Amino acid sequence: MKVLGIETSCDETAAAVVEDGPKILTNIIHSQVKTHAQFGGVVPEIASREHIHKIVEVVEQAVEPLGGMSEIDGVAVTTGPGLVGCLLVGAQVAKGIAMARGIPMVGVNHLEGHISAALLAQEAPSYPHVALVVSGGHTHLYHVQSFGSYELLGGTRDDAAGEAFDKVAKVLGLGYPGGIHVDRLAQDGNPKAISLPRGMNTTKHFDFSFSGLKTAGINYIREHGGALEGQELNDFCASLQEAIADILTKKAVAAAKRCGVEGIVVAGGVAANSRVRALLEERCHNNKMWAFLPPRVLCTDNAAMIAAAGWTRLQNGETTPWSTEVRSRWPLGDLEVPSHD
């Protein structure tokens, strides 16, 4: 079964095809970063319009190497959470393709998509495990019993980790989204140079708070003249990144211990961060757990992860009715477990 995945929940227009495994056949991503960079963040109206402009071209690029749309057996599309105007573009295109071809369509939760990037590995991680979903909009820990079964252990009470990276990077004038720039500059910095607060620094519960860190970071920059340079900039980025990586990985490992599972899957854009990856591997190793880190290109938004989740749901006989709506909010815990009969 070949499944076409479509992702338009935010600022990536993406389409991909996976086949049984699931394994990736094609993975096309049109990033809108350049369009939104001048505004310092995603402008929803402009994002929707760019999705409309690009979606057909991106889908064609994903299916053409396989011999065209006639080769596709099912369509998976992100139907939430995300920007409604953006989600609608992908959902309507997916419905059109599925209807015209007479093939099933399934709506996929974007967060389940992120976690499902792990399914695309040659050796997919075993269940049960803990999943840390950490992106521009989410920072959540789940106890994953099996595919489709997510128990929320905790989440951010204010900003997401990616938001902390991006908002501080914006004040530093590093461009949008800033996480990757902070990561790059941090390579030459001292993570102990600047003391920044670690909110909710406890393993008694698994909630996070990054707004205090964000504010402290912004205040530090302003107190130092508004623009850091050279080694000071590198040290600041390394210290900010260390604070985020420390708290994320400490809580993820504690959650895995509490649940009695053997490993942790990390997912979402911030999972591409080099320090988050290194520290998670180190701490999992020290605690005799495995850490699953998807390749970086599958951490940030893409359609292969949506196709992987959709492939699994379609394989289980699930389809989504034509009348389905898109959802700006859609907690993972609300997902129904697909039936296995």
Ligand code: KG4
């Ligand atoms: O998953 P994603 O592509 O989109 C959402 O669903 O939000 O995540 C985007 C977030 C942004 O905040 C971006 O700055 C962050 O992921 N990000 C990174 C890195 N690459 C992307 N943050 C830190 N280090 C990175 N290397």
Ligand code: ZN
């Ligand atoms: Zn995402």
